[in-house]
Amino acid sequence: MAFDPHSLRQDFPILSQQAYDHPLVYLDNAATTQKPLSVLDAIQDYYRSFNANVHRGAHYLSDNATTRFEQARDTVARFINAPEQSHIIWSKGTTEAINMVAYGLEHLLEKGDEILITSLEHHANLVPWQQLAFRTGARLRILPLTSQGEWEDEYASYFTDRTRIFATTQVSNAIGVHTPLQAMLTQAKQHNAFTLVDGAQAVAHYPIDVQALDCDFYVFSGHKMYGPTGIGVLYGKSHALEVLIPYQTGGEMVQHVTYQSTQFNTLPYRLEAGTPHIEGAIGLAAACEFLTQQDRHALLAWEQSLAHRVYTRLHKESHVAIYSPEKHTTLVSLSVPNIHTLDLNAYLDSQGIAVRAGSHCAHPLMSQLGVAGTLRASFACYNTLEEADRFCDVLLEAIDLLTDE
Amino acid sequence: MTDLPPYNSIKQQLQACRSKEETFKALVALSKRLTRLTAEEKTEENRVKGCESAVWLIIDNKDDTYSIKADSDAKLMRGVLVAILSLVQGKTKTERQKMDLKDELESLNLGSYLTQSRANGILAIIEKIKK
Numbered sequence: 344m345a346f347d348p349h350s351l352r353q354d355f356p357i358l359s360q361q362a363y364d365h366p367l368v369y370l371d372n373a374a375t376t377q378k379p380l381s382v383l384d385a386i387q388d389y390y391r392s393f394n395a396n397v398h399r400g401a402h403y404l405s406d407n408a409t410t411r412f413e414q415a416r417d418t419v420a421r422f423i424n425a426p427e428q429s430h431i432i433w434s435k436g437t438t439e440a441i442n443m444v445a446y447g448l449e450h451l452l453e454k455g456d457e458i459l460i461t462s463l464e465h466h467a468n469l470v471p472w473q474q475l476a477f478r479t480g481a482r483l484r485i486l487p488l489t490s491q492g493e494w495e496d497e498y499a500s501y502f503t504d505r506t507r508i509f510a511t512t513q514v515s516n517a518i519g520v521h522t523p524l525q526a527m528l529t530q531a532k533q534h535n536a537f538t539l540v541d542g543a544q545a546v547a548h549y550p551i552d553v554q555a556l557d558c559d560f561y562v563f564s565g566h567k568m569y570g571p572t573g574i575g576v577l578y579g580k581s582h583a584l585e586v587l588i589p590y591q592t593g594g595e596m597v598q599h600v601t602y603q604s605t606q607f608n609t610l611p612y613r614l615e616a617g618t619p620h621i622e623g624a625i626g627l628a629a630a631c632e633f634l635t636q637q638d639r640h641a642l643l644a645w646e647q648s649l650a651h652r653v654y655t656r657l658h659k660e661s662h663v664a665i666y667s668p669e670k671h672t673t674l675v676s677l678s679v680p681n682i683h684t685l686d687l688n689a690y691l692d693s694q695g696i697a698v699r700a701g702s703h704c705a706h707p708l709m710s711q712l713g714v715a716g717t718l719r720a721s722f723a724c725y726n727t728l729e730e731a732d733r734f735c736d737v738l739l740e741a742i743d744l745l746t747d748e
Numbered sequence: 749m750t751d752l753p754p755y756n757s758i759k760q761q762l763q764a765c766r767s768k769e770e771t772f773k774a775l776v777a778l779s780k781r782l783t784r785l786t787a788e789e790k791t792e793e794n795r796v797k798g799c800e801s802a803v804w805l806i807i808d809n810k811d812d813t814y815s816i817k818a819d820s821d822a823k824l825m826r827g828v829l830v831a832i833l834s835l836v837q838g839k840t841k842t843e844r845q846k847m848d849l850k851d852e853l854e855s856l857n858l859g860s861y862l863t864q865s866r867a868n869g870i871l872a873i874i875e876k877i878k879k
């Protein structure tokens with residue numbers, strides 16, 4: 344393998360620490376990634392050199408801040424190949440972006456309309472739609488994808504003339520599988536449904552081209568792609584963003600206000616009420632630049648090879664059940680019959696290994712798999728082969744310790 | 749039930765742990781002392797809400813004899829339950845209500861095995877025991 348993560352690790356000082364006297368092994372990247380120095384520096388630089396409120400103009404610092412803030416929008420637009428920066432709306436993260444769409448489209452929904460999502464969704468791409476259905480009398484329907492993520496012809500029947508919204512994840516956070524995105528989007532478009540793609544688990548790993556995807560909305564979080572927390576993105580096509588009723592109102596999103604009425608600002612500002620998360624946007628832009636400067640194919644191949652390594656080692660163990668695919672994924676999700684994932688997690692933690700145990704905010708999917716939860720090791724570009732192996736070794740140790748004679 | 753280790757020895761053992769790994773191993777060892785509940789006893793009614801792992805608690809409060817049984821699907825939690833059962837078994841209601849269970853458990857040096865996500869569950873168990 345040509346790629347060497349060791350030099351990249353210099354950019355992530357947090358990784359070179361001990362956890363309970365063991366070298367820290369961070370394999371909880373699907374929850375949040377660590378941040379490179381360039382992101383930390385960009386945030387520091389903002390506060391040290393040009394902190395001011397944006398768009399209120401009129402002085403040196405504010406002009407600087409505004410310029411950098413709008414450059415950040417442009418950087419993000421290029422990162423996902425959005426046609427223009429006005430298509431990029433800042434949000435707190437994926438969750439808020441989905442809520443912005445769910446509230447914004449409410450006025451277009453009628454009783455009997457259908458909202459279609461898949462069975463692989465994170466609660467963030469489920470609960471907002473379920474609640475929207477409650478409020479409008481629309482029906483929430485579930486496309487029962489298999490855990491392999493392949494398209495089956497019978498899925499087509501789930502898309503009907505009543506389907507007004509189709510929302511799907513690109514990659515499952517719980518089991519790492521890719522959904523059959525293109526086939527589903529094609530169906531949704533044939534039925535004139537609004538389409539939303541949850542890219543939270545995709546952006547850190549796969550180059551994204553929203554124009555090629557041709558979805559109406561694409562959403563993601565900064566913190567899962569080496570950027571800061573508290574910032575995320577709602578991308579939308581012009582017509583799709585135009586029909587959204589602003590989910591929040593107040594300052595910054597208006598052009599003119601009287602006591603009788605308000606004239607809203609144009610996009611993107613119409614959907615961004617209040618002082619934005621300026622440092623977050625600047626940090627996220629730095630994260631986009633960090634990724635753009637890498638050989639992204641090499642990074643992805645590396646991350647996939649680590650997941651594959653774990654898969655091949657553990658798959659041989661008859662008592663380990665693996666729910667993630669063998670290939671083309673950057674995480675491994677597993678369980679061991681008769682051993683609680685929390686117990687496995689506790690032992691891994693005691694050895695300095697950070698993973699995630701539980702239902703991964705996907706209760707219905709866990710029921711579908713017939714487990715209470717899984718243990719998930721998720722990889723990022725800075726993880727090493729030694730770390731992947733150490734995870735396997737310590738997991739097997741944990742299984743030994745937790746198995747009753 | 750009767751073969752639960754005495755609480756003081758459990759306390760000594762846990763307080764002597766010097767690392768997270770040692771505490772893990774001590775809890776695993778303790779977990780083996782628990783008399784497991786039968787499938788019939790693991791009812792929804794007996795289940796304690798708020799635990800990340802499933803925990804069942806059966807308290808028989810008739811007469812003056814207080815009997816308490818518990819189980820969990822997670823082994824470390826079973827270890828914690830052994831400590832709790834050993835602490836309260838044989839105590840009268842007034843004695844139990846006078847005890848600061850939470851304080852006592854915190855003195856066991858269980859660190860993250862007791863805190864955060866598990867804490868709500870432990871509090872719920874304590875509530876149930878105090879009744």
Ligand SMILES: Cc1ncc(COP(=O)(O)O)c(C=O)c1O
Pocket residue numbers: 373374435436437438439465467468512514515516541543544564
């Ligand atoms: C697929 C998916 N969607 C949505 C979310 C929610 O993201 P956030 O908590 O950053 O809003 C996550 C985070 O775990 C996720 O993995």
